[in-house]
Structure formats: C-alpha cells, structure tokens
Amino acid sequence: MARKLTYIFFISIGVSILVGLFIPHEHVHFWWEKIPAFDAIFGFLGCIVIVLGAKALGHHGIQKDEDYYD
Amino acid sequence: MIKAIPPAFFFILGAMLIPFFKGKVKQLYMLMIPALAFLDILYLTPGTSWVYNFLGYDLIFCQVDRLSLVVGYIFIIIGFLAILYSLHVKQDGQHIAAFLYVGSSLGVVFAGDLFSLYAFWEIMAVTSVFLIWFQKDRESLNAGFRYILMHIFGGCSLLAGIIIYTISKGSISVVQMQPGFAYWLILIGFGLNTAFIPIHTWLPDAYPEGTITGSVFLSVFTTKTGVYALARCFAGTDFIAYMGGIMAVYGVIFALLQNDARRLLAYHIVSQVGYMVAGIGIGTALGVNGGIAHVFNHILYKALLFMGMGSVIYMTGKRKLTDMGGLAKFMPVTCITFLIAALSISGAPGFNGFVSKGMVIASAVEAHMPALELMLILASVGTFLSFVKLGYFAFFAKNPEISSKEAPFNMQLAMGLTAFLCVFIGLYPKILFDILPYNVVSYHPFTLSHIFGVIQLFMLAGVAFILAKAMVVPHRATILDFDYFYRMGGRGLIWLSAVPMSNLRTTLQVRFSRAVYIIARLARNPISILEILTAYVYLRITKGLRYVSGYSSGETYDEDLYRRPMGVGVLLAIIFLFAFALIYFIF
Numbered sequence: 001m002a003r004k005l006t007y008i009f010f011i012s013i014g015v016s017i018l019v020g021l022f023i024p025h026e027h028v029h030f031w032w033e034k035i036p037a038f039d040a041i042f043g044f045l046g047c048i049v050i051v052l053g054a055k056a057l058g059h060h061g062i063q064k065d066e067d068y069y070d
Numbered sequence: 071m072i073k074a075i076p077p078a079f080f081f082i083l084g085a086m087l088i089p090f091f092k093g094k095v096k097q098l099y100m101l102m103i104p105a106l107a108f109l110d111i112l113y114l115t116p117g118t119s120w121v122y123n124f125l126g127y128d129l130i131f132c133q134v135d136r137l138s139l140v141v142g143y144i145f146i147i148i149g150f151l152a153i154l155y156s157l158h159v160k161q162d163g164q165h166i167a168a169f170l171y172v173g174s175s176l177g178v179v180f181a182g183d184l185f186s187l188y189a190f191w192e193i194m195a196v197t198s199v200f201l202i203w204f205q206k207d208r209e210s211l212n213a214g215f216r217y218i219l220m221h222i223f224g225g226c227s228l229l230a231g232i233i234i235y236t237i238s239k240g241s242i243s244v245v246q247m248q249p250g251f252a253y254w255l256i257l258i259g260f261g262l263n264t265a266f267i268p269i270h271t272w273l274p275d276a277y278p279e280g281t282i283t284g285s286v287f288l289s290v291f292t293t294k295t296g297v298y299a300l301a302r303c304f305a306g307t308d309f310i311a312y313m314g315g316i317m318a319v320y321g322v323i324f325a326l327l328q329n330d331a332r333r334l335l336a337y338h339i340v341s342q343v344g345y346m347v348a349g350i351g352i353g354t355a356l357g358v359n360g361g362i363a364h365v366f367n368h369i370l371y372k373a374l375l376f377m378g379m380g381s382v383i384y385m386t387g388k389r390k391l392t393d394m395g396g397l398a399k400f401m402p403v404t405c406i407t408f409l410i411a412a413l414s415i416s417g418a419p420g421f422n423g424f425v426s427k428g429m430v431i432a433s434a435v436e437a438h439m440p441a442l443e444l445m446l447i448l449a450s451v452g453t454f455l456s457f458v459k460l461g462y463f464a465f466f467a468k469n470p471e472i473s474s475k476e477a478p479f480n481m482q483l484a485m486g487l488t489a490f491l492c493v494f495i496g497l498y499p500k501i502l503f504d505i506l507p508y509n510v511v512s513y514h515p516f517t518l519s520h521i522f523g524v525i526q527l528f529m530l531a532g533v534a535f536i537l538a539k540a541m542v543v544p545h546r547a548t549i550l551d552f553d554y555f556y557r558m559g560g561r562g563l564i565w566l567s568a569v570p571m572s573n574l575r576t577t578l579q580v581r582f583s584r585a586v587y588i589i590a591r592l593a594r595n596p597i598s599i600l601e602i603l604t605a606y607v608y609l610r611i612t613k614g615l616r617y618v619s620g621y622s623s624g625e626t627y628d629e630d631l632y633r634r635p636m637g638v639g640v641l642l643a644i645i646f647l648f649a650f651a652l653i654y655f656i657f
Contacts, residue, residue: 009529009532012529013526013529013530013533016522016525016526016529017526019522020519020522020523020526023518023519023522024519029435029436029438030435030440030443037526039522039523039524039526039527039530040526040527040529040530041530042447042448042451042527043451043526043527043528043529043530043531043534044530044531044533044534046447046448046451046452046531047451047452047455047530047531047534047535047538048534048538049448050322050323050326050448050451050452050455051326051455051534051538051541051542052541053323054323054324054326054327055541057323057327058327058547058549061550062327062549062550062551063327063545063547063548063549063550064547064548064549064550065547065548066546066547066548067548068548068550069548069557
C-alpha cells in the first residue's frame, strides 16, 4: 500500500512537471520564470534551505532546555 | 429609516447581559448577537455617521467604506463561529472578555478618527489578556503579563504619535500618514499589533498559553486590526513591503523548530500576516486587494487551525507534538477539518489561501520586487512543509498510548462551518472579489500555469520532507527568539531596582533618620549645642593629634598585650630555678 502510494506520488510529480513544460507562462517578468520546471526546483531547494536554516539556528544557540527561563 | 448602529455596540453592550441568562437561552442569546450585528452591517452605507463633538474634535464611530466593510464582515462571521465553538464554556468571564474583544476590534475598524481608534485599540489589549489569564496557570499568568506589557508599550507609542500628529496637523481623521516623527511612533504602535519583527514576540509567547476557546479569538483580531490600520494609514511603503517578506520567512523558520502545537501555529500567524503586510506595503490596487483578501481568508483557516488544535488539546490534554500522534482514527471530524485548513494555509488550489496568496505574490511581481516575490514563495514552501509536519505528528504518527473521543458537538459544528467557508471561497472566489476595497479585480487565480506551478512546488517540497523527515522531528526544547533580550532586559531592570537602587535607598534612609534623630536631640536643649560642639571639636583635635604622633591609646591590636606579662613570669621562674640549681650545685 505504502509502496503503491509512493509510486503514484512520484509518477504524478513526473506528469505535473511534463505538463508544466507545455503550459505557456502568461507574463514573464523575471528571467527565472523561463527556466523549465522552475517551481519544482524552487520547491525542492527552498525546502532544503529552510530545514537546514532552521537546524543551523537551533544548533547555534537558540535551542535550549524546556525550563530555560525558569 | 432607522440609522444603522455601529456593529461594535452590539458586542460591547451585548457582553453586559451575558450573566443574566442561563443554559440554552444564554447559548441562543450569544449566537444572536453576531447574527444581529451581521444584519446591521448589511444596512451600513458608505459615509460617516455617529459623529460626536468632543473638546472641539469630531469623534466618528461609524465611518464606512469598502475597506472597513470587508474587514467588518469577516470579523462578525468569525465572531459567530468562534462563539459557536466556545458555547460549552461555563465561565461568563471568558464570554464577556471575548465579546468585548470582538466589539472593540470592530470599533477600531469603523472608527473615523484617531482618538476613538486609540480608545478601542486599548480596550482590545485589556480585554484580550483575560482570554489568556482564564487558563489559570502560572505560565499563562506570566505570558499574559508579558503580553500586556508589550501592548502597553505599543499603545503608549501610538498615543504619543497621535498627539504629535494632532497638534502638528490639527486634524484627527484617520488618513494616509506623511513621514515625520509622529509617523514612526504610530508605525511602531500599529507594527507591534501586526507582529513586525522584532516586536512580534508577544504573539508566539502568549497565544499558546490562552484558553482553548480564547486562543481562537486571539488568533483572529489583534493582528488583523493591525493590518487594517496599516492599510488605512501606511499603504504603499516599501519598508513595510519588505518587512512583510521578512515576517513571512522568519515565521516559517521559527515555526519549524517548535514543539508546542499552538506555538507552531502562532509563528505561522507571523508568517501569514507577513503576506498581508507585504501586499499593503506594495500598495497597488492588486496589492491592497490581495492583502485584504488574505486577511479575510487567513482569519477563516487560522481560526480553524486553532479550533482543531484546541479540540485536540481539550480532549487529550496534550499540547506538545512529541506527546501526540495517531489521533486521526479517534477524531475524524477534527482531522478532516484540520487538513482542509492546512491545505488552505499552504495555498493548495481549490482552497481559499491559493487565491489570496497568489494575489499578493502577483502584486509583488507586478511591482517589480523580485526579492520580495522569492521570499514570499519560499515562505509558502516552508508553510507547506510545516503543516505536513504538524498534520503528520498530530494525527498520523504512530502512538500506541493515545486514545481520545471526538470533541463536543458545538466545536465540531464550528469547525465544519469554517472548513466549508474555506473551500467555498477557494472554489468560488468571485464572492470575495466583489467586496474587496478596490472595486475592479483584474486577477484570475485559476490559470493553468499558476495551478501547476503550485502543485510542482508542493510535490517537490513533499519529496524534500520525506528526505529530511528525520531533521524536522519535534524535540522538547525552548526556542529563543528576540524575547530573550526583552526577558533579560526585564530581569536586569528588576536586579537594578532590587539590589543597587534598593541599597542606595537603605543607605539614604539610615543616614537621613540618623540626622533627624540628632537634630531632634539637639533641639530639645539648644543651649547644649555649643557645649557639645566644643567637646566634639576637642575630641576630633585630640584624636587627630594622637594619630599624627603615632600614639596608640590601646585601641589597636597588640599581640604582646597579654603574652608579655605571662612570658615575663615564666622567664622569671626559669631564671630563679636556674639560680637555685646553680647555688645548689656550687655549694
């Protein structure tokens, strides 16, 4: 079941990216909107950046014990 | 025709009568108030009414235009839903605080002058803090005090700004501000309620400590009246637009580190309010419309999220993600409505967040602010990630120890209705577009490239979540924020007044009372003053002379003082013994 869901998930990613390539962008304002599958790339990289950013902040001193202020 | 009444009055006067009703009648009464207010707001026509002259200024309680109407509609709708959600609560005090809070927020929205705006602004702060204190534990008491202290600071700044503005301009009408000293003071006042970084800390500090039902009210009104006030007075300021972008990203990053479910939601308020602030700051018709549309939609899904987490906490007593998990099969209604809210806040197509978030981002593109656009998209990725995390750890993660029942019927009904509105506006946004501040909405949300863009964004964020799942597992921890500086500053202030200042006070008090004692003694017999003075001077002089001459009166420690007589005695004894022995041997 879980394996099947994973397959469906990855297939639908592929389909959405493929379909996305053939959809014209209405108004291109910035250069990166011309990159194929820009949203997918940005979603993946953005997610990694946010997780790593949060973890880095946590490790560099803002993550303390629960009773830190008591 | 009867003049329409300012909607604030329904709630403020209605609150007074709550204690006089019991049981079902009370519940009916409490639901009737927002219903009446909604009928009333439908009769409001653009223009000013309820004007009173006060000290030569016109106080306007009912200034109606498209902007105040749209915010008024949603405040009353969510007031109704949140009251429905809290119908089971037995303490009248909580209901009264909530009604006054809703009423004063509506007062701010329809205020046509800065004085009455300020008055309602302060009533909001004072009544909302009771929704935190009614939780009645130590954390909520402390958090409530921190909350009210910060709001008093913001209120003072706002008042100072208003006074300077009034004196320099001679007018108290609520209009677009011009840069100057008053401008910044008023901006700090508004910005504190809107959770500008770094004066946002009251929000994630206090909202998780509120009562289950109180937090639903809290999540709605304070920040959104702030956004409304910004839209009135500060639309189209670049600084505010970028502040919005910073808030959006900052809120998401801090949300990801949280373990307390409602604190996580509170950081998402900061983040989502960032979108509204960005739209207002861009200031174009599309930007302001998008910001206000986001106010409308955000109120619905954020209240729904707080309702969902509230019912989880109400039924299980657990508020931390590390203690939750596996609740989907015990609380299906809560779970489904929560997922609808999560999809709405993430901006999934077909839910209301998709429409308004798209408008704000499109307005950033239109205004040629590429950095802002990327920040807002990044925050949107993070929001999705964060709600995948929250949904997973609350409802689907394995937790064999947990069991629970579904929440009371009134809570389920409130969640169901709110979820319905989220989907309804998501599928039929025209109903929202028709009431936005700028009449002509030239935005088309459902273009193929927008829909597929968002789908790709979320799917790949989902892949990244699966890869990085181990890194977003919640931990038991306190996350420091800017509140560290405020708390340490506060502690420093307390130390300063408790130790050095207090010592200074004691010293001064001792010196002073001794002086008083001496003067009182001398005053009994003034003639003796001379005598005493002479004796004192003599004493001082002799003491000084002794010191100079090195003469010791025995006051200083002398180690030979007692050792010498004893030593001399022993020495004499030894000498006599020696002499005796000598004489004995010789003779």
